[in-house]
Amino acid sequence: MKTEIIISGFGGQGVLSMGKILAYSGLMEDKEVTWMPAYGPEQRGGTANVTVIVSDDPVSSPILSKYDVAIVLNQPSLEKFEPKVKPGGILIYDGFGVINPPTRSDIKVYRIDAMDKAAEMKNSKVFNMIVLGGLLQVCPVVSLDGLKKALTKTLPERHHHLIPLNMEAVEEGKKIIKQL
Amino acid sequence: MAEKEVMLMKGNEAIAHAAIRCGTDGYFGYPITPQSEIIETLAELKPWETTGMVVLQAESETASINMIYGGAGAGKRVLTSSSSPGIALMQEGISYMAGAELPGVFINVQRGGPGLGTIQPSQSDYFQATRGGGNGDYNVIVLAPNSVQEMADFVDLAFELAFKYRNPAMILSDGVIGQMMEKIILPPMKPRRTEEEIRKECPWAAMGRKADRNPNIITSLELKSEVMEQRNIHLQEKYKTIRENEVRYETRNCEDADYIIVSFGSAARIGEKAVELAREQGIKVGLFRPITLWPFPSKEILELAKSKKGVLVSEINAGQMVQDVRLAVNGAVPVEHFGRLGGIVPDPEEIVEALKEKLIK
Numbered sequence: 001m002k003t004e005i006i007i008s009g010f011g012g013q014g015v016l017s018m019g020k021i022l023a024y025s026g027l028m029e030d031k032e033v034t035w036m037p038a039y040g041p042e043q044r045g046g047t048a049n050v051t052v053i054v055s056d057d058p059v060s061s062p063i064l065s066k067y068d069v070a071i072v073l074n075q076p077s078l079e080k081f082e083p084k085v086k087p088g089g090i091l092i093y094d095g096f097g098v099i100n101p102p103t104r105s106d107i108k109v110y111r112i113d114a115m116d117k118a119a120e121m122k123n124s125k126v127f128n129m130i131v132l133g134g135l136l137q138v139c140p141v142v143s144l145d146g147l148k149k150a151l152t153k154t155l156p157e158r159h160h161h162l163i164p165l166n167m168e169a170v171e172e173g174k175k176i177i178k179q180l
Numbered sequence: 181m182a183e184k185e186v187m188l189m190k191g192n193e194a195i196a197h198a199a200i201r202c203g204t205d206g207y208f209g210y211p212i213t214p215q216s217e218i219i220e221t222l223a224e225l226k227p228w229e230t231t232g233m234v235v236l237q238a239e240s241e242t243a244s245i246n247m248i249y250g251g252a253g254a255g256k257r258v259l260t261s262s263s264s265p266g267i268a269l270m271q272e273g274i275s276y277m278a279g280a281e282l283p284g285v286f287i288n289v290q291r292g293g294p295g296l297g298t299i300q301p302s303q304s305d306y307f308q309a310t311r312g313g314g315n316g317d318y319n320v321i322v323l324a325p326n327s328v329q330e331m332a333d334f335v336d337l338a339f340e341l342a343f344k345y346r347n348p349a350m351i352l353s354d355g356v357i358g359q360m361m362e363k364i365i366l367p368p369m370k371p372r373r374t375e376e377e378i379r380k381e382c383p384w385a386a387m388g389r390k391a392d393r394n395p396n397i398i399t400s401l402e403l404k405s406e407v408m409e410q411r412n413i414h415l416q417e418k419y420k421t422i423r424e425n426e427v428r429y430e431t432r433n434c435e436d437a438d439y440i441i442v443s444f445g446s447a448a449r450i451g452e453k454a455v456e457l458a459r460e461q462g463i464k465v466g467l468f469r470p471i472t473l474w475p476f477p478s479k480e481i482l483e484l485a486k487s488k489k490g491v492l493v494s495e496i497n498a499g500q501m502v503q504d505v506r507l508a509v510n511g512a513v514p515v516e517h518f519g520r521l522g523g524i525v526p527d528p529e530e531i532v533e534a535l536k537e538k539l540i541k
Binding site for chain 1: 362526527
């Protein structure tokens with residue numbers, strides 16, 4: 001089993017961190033993982049993206065032509081990656097960041113209003129964790145247990161009190177994602 | 181304890197950890213994208229408090245390479261890293277080290293050129309790395325890692341080879357391998373060598389003369405041409421020995437293959453996926469990956485290629501390693517090149533398409 005994922009959005013939305021948490025969660029479950037960021041100036045305001053591969057077998061290329069799952073958080077990302085989802089694959093988009101919704105009918109399209117939910121939770125920083133929750137609801141690449149372990153491992157101890165808030169955001173994300 | 185722990189980190193971070201663990205005495209470098217995590221990680225790990233390793237941010241790449249010259253001249257395990265434009269600045273020092281037969285290690289996490297170019301990945305420094313790069317008839321040993329694990333493992337290997345042959349060694353990586361995170365098991369801790377051990381291993385080193393020997397002189401300068409020619413002959417003999425003993429490579433799915441893709445470093449990882457995709461389409465393709473770019477696995481490539489229908493050299497440049505492959509294959513079968521330029525990294529499908537268009541038709 002191998003899942004090839006692209007996560008794309010504006011720099012500062014937590015795209016790279018989301019990918020990192022996902023990769024660490026895979027590590028916690030003894031899977032093979034590769035995390036490949038776009039490391040250019042896009043990190044500082046343009047479109048940032050990261051490819052995450054979670055697999056039972058060793059991973060070959062960190063650079064891909066097509067993806068099983070695309071998570072797009074703004075319009076330019078949707079336009080870039082909608083054509084690159086494998087037929088039968090999954091596309092998840094944030095309802096606030098994307099104005100013109102996807103048009104393909106040979107893939108499963110999900111909408112998650114994560115930006116609105118984060119505003120409702122009065123914490124814009126949990127935005128990416130809401131999206132991650134949505135992903136795990138429709139494509140359980142890693143378990144919630146693995147995710148929690150990854151957070152414990154990657155966050156410095158002084159931030160451990162924030163883990164429950166992050167897990168809550170994941171739960172919210174699982175609830176609000178809907179298939180179109 | 182944590183010795184065998186599986187960790188997740190970037191290729192650049194892996195180099196920093198490995199440098200400390202393999203008993204490096206000093207790192208001298210100047211930050212540049214996409215490899216700044218090497219010096220950042222070293223600064224974070226503070227090895228000067230544990231192993232006594234020096235970590236110094238020099239004022240420029242020219243300064244770093246000359247600090248390496250000095251450290252290596254004293255028999256120390258010294259290391260520098262940079263990316264393409266910075267490595268270009270170091271070429272004078274590398275040539276001097278080759279001339280003075282000093283064992284330093286350099287890491288080039290390549291980005292696109294020429295000039296300042298781009299900060300995105302590229303493999304366009306292949307010629308510079310494998311042809312010497314500076315002035316004079318010389319070679320440096322060049323290792324091309326294709327994973328985060330190899331980034332770590334090759335640091336110690338590069339030092340071992342550099343000291344074994346008293347020759348500079350380079351790790352030629354790129355922005356893909358430097359920036360991506362993968363699982364890694366860090367190499368075991370190895371203590372730094374003591375002064376006594378260095379005196380024993382490096383009787384040539386300039387580290388303070390005891391009364392029992394003449395002074396050691398570290399220089400690349402020799403004004404008597406007869407002596408200089410002998411020195412050059414000695415270097416060429418040494419390079420021959422390295423060519424005979426240190427070639428490293430890897431093959432995948434080559435046994436039943438009709439076509440071979442030859443790629444190194446990150447391009448070889450993309451090539452692996454291209455092999456998977458091509459085989460799904462019923463095209464039998466294998467992958468040959470040179471691990472040492474100098475010495476180059478010429479004999480091995482010829483041996484493999486002669487029974488095949490053709491070879492595609494896929495590298496992230498305008499056609500550099502393809503020259504070595506063509507020299508190796510010497511017309512026995514068609515050899516074609518595919519590459520993207522300026523910081524664009526090809527995806528696996530492009531390579532399959534290139535294979536079909538250039539070789540299968």
